[in-house]
Every structure is written in structure tokens, then in C-alpha cells.
Amino acid sequence: MTMNPRxxxxxxxxSGLPPVAIHPxxxxxTEQFEHARREIADALAGLAVRIEHVGSTAVPGLGARKGIxxxxxxxxxxxxxxxxxxxxxxxxxxxxxxxxxxxxxxxxRLLRVEHRGRHV
Numbered sequence: 001m002t003m004n005p006r007x008x009x010x011x012x013x014x015s016g017l018p019p020v021a022i023h024p025x026x027x028x029x030t031e032q033f034e035h036a037r038r039e040i041a042d043a044l045a046g047l048a049v050r051i052e053h054v055g056s057t058a059v060p061g062l063g064a065r066k067g068i069x070x071x072x073x074x075x076x077x078x079x080x081x082x083x084x085x086x087x088x089x090x091x092x093x094x095x096x097x098x099x100x101x102x103x104x105x106x107x108x109r110l111l112r113v114e115h116r117g118r119h120v
Contacts, residue, residue, distance in 0.1 A: 020065050021065060022063045022065060023063060023065065023066055024063050025060070025061050025062055025063055025064070029057040029058075029064070029068060030053070030058075030060075032057075032068050033053040033057070033058070033068050033070065036068060036070060037051045037053070037070070039090060040070070040072065040087070040090075043086045043087060043089065043090045044072070044083060044086055044087075047074065047075070047078050047079075047082075047083060048074070048075025048076075048077075048078060049072055049073060049074055049075065049078070049083075050072070050073040051070060051071070051072050051073075052070065052071045052072075052073070053069070053070060054069045054070065054071045055068075055069030056069075057069060
């Protein structure tokens, strides 16, 4: 899988990056998540997954930085590589994967992907 590190988040080098801007609450954030959830669910059809809206945009009334944060839980035995491939087919960029022993939780699989302001 191709890794595409970004300054800051992926490299821990935040120098030279602009400050984070917090935007007033936008009631369309929930709609944006639902649209993304359906798109992700369709791409991962047939796999045991759970798709959740997380982060500050998931809290009604709370200001947040732009970008919808989404958590995808893959069922035990799910093929991480196949999941990433399916997400890449719908435009997500894969940044990294962390195996269970590095994630610190038995059976955990961590992925970092993003597409059009949606962070998974």
C-alpha cells in the first residue's frame, strides 16, 4: 500500500503550517457525514463494518475545524488491504495502516485515509 505522509499529522513536524481555524457550527456537517457514510458503506459492501461520525463536527452546536472525521470499525478477520483498496477506488488517499500489535488492542486495525475533506 502506498503511504502519502502529510506534514504535521503524519510527520510530527508542524513548523511552517498555518494555525488551525475553528469555524462556527454548520448543521450540514451531519448531512455531509451521512452522504459519506452511504458512499463508504457501498464501497465496503459485504464486509463487517461499523461507520461512525466522530470528532468535533459530530457534536451539535460545537464549532470545529473543517473536515468530517469518520471512524470505520472493521470486523475481526476483515481484510484491511482490501478495505483500503475499495476506499481508494472511490477517491480516498491511504496515508498509513497500523497492525493490531502496534495499535495496542487485540484485533485492532488503524487506517488513515481522506477524501474531499473527510478524514477516516
